[in-house]
Amino acid sequence: MRIVVVTSGKGGVGKTTTSAAFASGLALRGFKTAVIDFDVGLRNLDLIMGCERRVVYDFVNVLQGDAKLTQALIKDKHVDTLHILPASQTKDKDALTEEGVEKVIKELETMGFDYVVCDSPAGIERGALMALLFADEAIVVTNPEVSSVRDSDRILGILQSKSRRAMEGREPVKEHLLVTRYSAKRVEEGEMLSYKDIQELLRIPLLGVIPESDAVLQASNQGVPAIHLKGTDVAEAYADVVSRFLGEDKPLRFVSYEKPSLIKRLFGST
Amino acid sequence: MSLLTRLFGEKKKTAAIAKERLQLIIAREHIDGKSSPDFLPALQKELLGVISKYVKIAPEDIKVQLERQDNIEILEVNIVLSETASPPAPQ
Numbered sequence: 001m002r003i004v005v006v007t008s009g010k011g012g013v014g015k016t017t018t019s020a021a022f023a024s025g026l027a028l029r030g031f032k033t034a035v036i037d038f039d040v041g042l043r044n045l046d047l048i049m050g051c052e053r054r055v056v057y058d059f060v061n062v063l064q065g066d067a068k069l070t071q072a073l074i075k076d077k078h079v080d081t082l083h084i085l086p087a088s089q090t091k092d093k094d095a096l097t098e099e100g101v102e103k104v105i106k107e108l109e110t111m112g113f114d115y116v117v118c119d120s121p122a123g124i125e126r127g128a129l130m131a132l133l134f135a136d137e138a139i140v141v142t143n144p145e146v147s148s149v150r151d152s153d154r155i156l157g158i159l160q161s162k163s164r165r166a167m168e169g170r171e172p173v174k175e176h177l178l179v180t181r182y183s184a185k186r187v188e189e190g191e192m193l194s195y196k197d198i199q200e201l202l203r204i205p206l207l208g209v210i211p212e213s214d215a216v217l218q219a220s221n222q223g224v225p226a227i228h229l230k231g232t233d234v235a236e237a238y239a240d241v242v243s244r245f246l247g248e249d250k251p252l253r254f255v256s257y258e259k260p261s262l263i264k265r266l267f268g269s270t
Numbered sequence: 271m272s273l274l275t276r277l278f279g280e281k282k283k284t285a286a287i288a289k290e291r292l293q294l295i296i297a298r299e300h301i302d303g304k305s306s307p308d309f310l311p312a313l314q315k316e317l318l319g320v321i322s323k324y325v326k327i328a329p330e331d332i333k334v335q336l337e338r339q340d341n342i343e344i345l346e347v348n349i350v351l352s353e354t355a356s357p358p359a360p361q
Contacts, residue, residue: 146288153296190283197289201296 001109003116005135005173007159009151011122013143014180017216018238019119020048020225022139025242027082028227031114034073036085036104038131039121040096043087049076050223051084060088063100069107078228083113096130105134124158132163137174139207143181144193149201152177156202176207178241183212184257195255208241210234211254301338310334317347325351 006019016037023035037045040060046052051074057067062085069085076082085104088095108116120131132138138159142152159173160166166173179195186192195209215232219225227238233254240250314334321327333348 146292149292150295150299153299157300187285190285193285193288193292197285201289201292 001113001116002136003105003118003134004137004139005118005120005132006139006141007120007128007132007155008141008148009122009124009128009155010143010148013141013148014210014216015122015141016044016048016119017220017226018139018141018178018180018210019045019117021227021234021238022242022245023115023117024076024079024082024225024227025238026115026117026245027076027079029242029246030081032081032112033115033117034083034085034108034113035117035119036131037087037119038096038127039119040087040093040127041089042121043089045084045119046074046086047223048220049084049225051077051086052223055086058086058088059104060095062104063095063097069104069111078225093126096126098130098133101130102134124154128155129158129162132159132173134164135159135173136165137176139176139178140202140204141178141180142198142202144179144183144187144195144198146193149193149198152202156204175204176245177202177204178207178210180210181212182209182255184255187255188257188259195252206252207244208237209252209255210237210241310336317349321349327351 004022006015006022008015016039019035023033027033035045035049036059037043038059039045043058046055054074057072059072061067062069062072073083073085076084105116118131118135121127132155140152140155142148156175159175163173165171177199179198182195183192187194195206199206211233213232213234215229215234216226219229219234226232226234227242229235237254240253243250314329314332317334318327318329318332321332327349331350331352333346335346337344337346
């Protein structure tokens with residue numbers, strides 16, 4: 001079983017959107033996948049996954065022994081092999097203990113899960129630390145924007161010092177850069193950091209680029225992970241991300257912008 | 271307007287400014303993050319051990335710190351011998 005944390009430091013960059021789409025993508029490939037919301041007190045993964053009305057028990061209930069893990073796991077309505085463990089909406093963050101989280105993860109392993117995707121909260125507090133503690137791999141979600149890049153750099157430092165792998169001196173957490181809300185046009189115009197700039201700054205391998213798109217809001221409006229919105233660039237970009245994560249070679253898409261020619265701009269389109 | 275600015279040159283693109291600022295701040299934060307390397311306490315302890323062989327000295331009399339100025343690192347070791355310190359061992 002592999003544990004993948006989706007993290008960023010900064011809020012609002014697309015962690016939950018990515019967790020939902022990525023976990024769904026792994027499940028679509030036939031892997032038994034669990035996605036866990038670590039944002040205790042401000043859960044949102046349930047809404048993005050469209051299962052908010054089916055939440056009975058949550059992660060904290062399981063940690064505190066009030067419910068069994070099997071009772072709290074919600075089966076996804078789109079993909080059979082996907083299960084969601086929602087965060088608690090009310091309880092205290094201190095309920096997230098290392099021992100508790102480790103126990104849940106071990107139980108998921110005995111249940112035969114192939115992947116556990118940990119949706120980290122923003123910030124570098126307890127919830128975020130617990131989400132990355134057991135990670136084997138990390139997807140660092142970054143917007144082409146200064147504060148997001150800086151926060152991603154911070155979170156990389158934390159992955160390299162506070163994860164179990166780091167603390168036990170094992171092989172380090174495998175890091176992946178995912179650039180989201182990307183506008184090839186604005187990059188072309190020199191108004192936005194390019195994915196190459198970001199990669200040069202953060203120095204980790206690029207997993208993918210998700211274009212800025214109306215489809216993301218459309219997906220969250222309906223509670224459908226963006227990867228299911230057939231024919232949209234976002235869905236295809238996320239599908240590519242899953243393929244690359246699984247070791248397949250997929251060229252980057254949605255990263256170039258065709259400038260209208262000078263003649264076109266002077267005389268209108270021909 | 272975009273055509274004019276293209277023809278007559280323009281101000282530095284904001285993305286380039288962003289990259290430059292990030293390069294500086296990330297480099298600085300990496301240095302800050304390592305401003306107190308792990309080996310300093312061990313170094314201090316070992317120095318204390320060595321010096322104690324010859325002079326009576328308290329742990330707080332040895333201060334070890336690493337400073338950075340521009341691109342130079344300075345390892346500063348400050349050893350205070352108190353007046354009541356026993357005389358140095360014979361040569």
